[in-house]
């Protein structure tokens with residue numbers, strides 16, 4: 001058998017049986033009704049049957065499962081699963097370990113493992129589990145738990161999903177929760193445990209089907225709720241997404257992919273130079289790193305965009321930056337400023353002040369500290385209403401990006417867990433929030449600088465009125481490539497390789513499909 005013979009796993013509505021909930025003669029009929037109602041996975045769980053009777057019941061249940069094309073797993077008992085040729089097993093932490101079960105069952109059977117925390121989830125994945133089931137989310141009368149057991153609650157499952165989303169081995173690992181679930185609470189459970197990158201793949205239930213007067217109808221109701229719940233987490237983005245900006249960003253990527261190769265002149269720091277050049281190349285730009293004052297006039301003149309990064313400054317470089325910026329401004333070439341560590345030293349502050357005074361920037365990209373340092377520079381008429389200095393709340397960061405956009409006329413990209421991009425649209429300042437990305441980006445040096453490079457590449461193919469879209473495209477490309485890279489990564493080094501591979505293969509439709517962008521309403525309390 002080849003691995004492709006493995007049954008398809010759909011955890012949406014996972015029925016775990018309990019024959020104590022129905023009269024003996026009605027057990028199979030109840031299971032069949034549930035299958036007719038749309039159960040997607042079946043687990044035979046018998047805690048008190050003798051082995052021979054358990055095996056007989058397993059054979060009969062397997063015949064039904066086959067009739068409806070739904071896989072049947074056996075709870076705890078690998079021997080029974082092997083004896084009847086079931087599709088796999090579900091194992092708890094005190095049962096046979098998943099590694100041994102996998103070795104005995106082979107690659108084409110399904111192994112599910114109950115986990116209580118992220119460490120057990122990692123171990124289960126390493127031992128060959130196909131999916132995870134959490135321990136109980138809520139109290140339930142169906143299973144007697146050991147003294148002191150505390151259900152995970154919504155918060156516990158939410159934390160587990162958030163941790164899984166960040167773990168290379170777990171980002172794509174299917175997961176269900178169980179315990180006290182029914183038609184009244186599963187919608188909220190699905191919605192409230194989800195994060196933008198990971199949600200439950202379904203729910204496992206016993207009494208919500210087995211103990212219902214009409215198992216078929218009860219199942220059908222659960223199926224509808226779970227289906228809706230699986231669509232819902234991204235609904236806020238679909239509903240509020242600034243579609244026009246995302247479409248414009250995708251259009252700019254299409255230009256890069258079609259072979260328009262903008263030359264992007266960088267005056268950037270030593271630490272990131274090579275990575276930035278490769279990122280520019282992979283997204284479809286042509287990088288040049290030139291710092292000599294003597295060639296600024298020519299080099300910037302050839303370029304489609306200029307990126308100025310103040311990470312490793314010297315007198316000679318500052319002179320070159322000012323000259324290149326002025327040449328770019330004269331020729332209508334967009335200039336991107338990355339004010340790395342802007343507030344760290346007087347030298348950097350003074351350099352940024354000179355740059356902002358003498359060069360008109362199309363895009364300024366920095367973290368909250370860097371943007372705040374620019375906003376505090378003398379000579380910039382930045383008006384911050386209702387925000388205290390040192391306030392790092394989303395509300396303060398939105399206000400900061402808007403104020404700097406207003407004062408400079410540049411598109412301001414304020415990076416963080418949520419990136420805020422503010423820009424002027426006629427007289428009005430607009431802000432969008434972008435929520436793509438991964439904490440793994442923080443484990444590599446220079447990913448912020450690389451985002452500025454990407455913005456530079458997009459700005460190099462953008463019209464004058466598409467500079468906000470160019471900023472959105474750069475930030476989205478980095479965030480989405482990172483999300484796609486996480487499942488392939490074993491650690492920071494392999495994450496970096498996967499990240500650059502995904503920058504190379506990223507397509508316009510990926511931006512549209514994965515973008516989590518929403519418009520920030522003025523006055524919106526983001527806390």
Ligand SMILES: Cc1ncc(COP(=O)(O)OP(=O)(O)O)c(N)n1
Pocket residue numbers: 014016043045075076090091092093095114133134135143176177178204
């Ligand atoms: C889908 C699913 N999730 C969790 C469990 C619980 O498994 P376990 O911890 O092995 O407890 P018992 O089922 O053996 O009581 C499950 N069975 N199914």
Ligand SMILES: Cc1nc(C(=O)O)sc1CCOP(=O)(O)O
Pocket residue numbers: 016045114134135136137139140141142143178179180181204205206207208
């Ligand atoms: C089978 C099972 N395992 C649990 C765990 O905590 O791992 S709770 C449970 C029973 C869930 O039954 P109901 O859907 O009727 O609440």
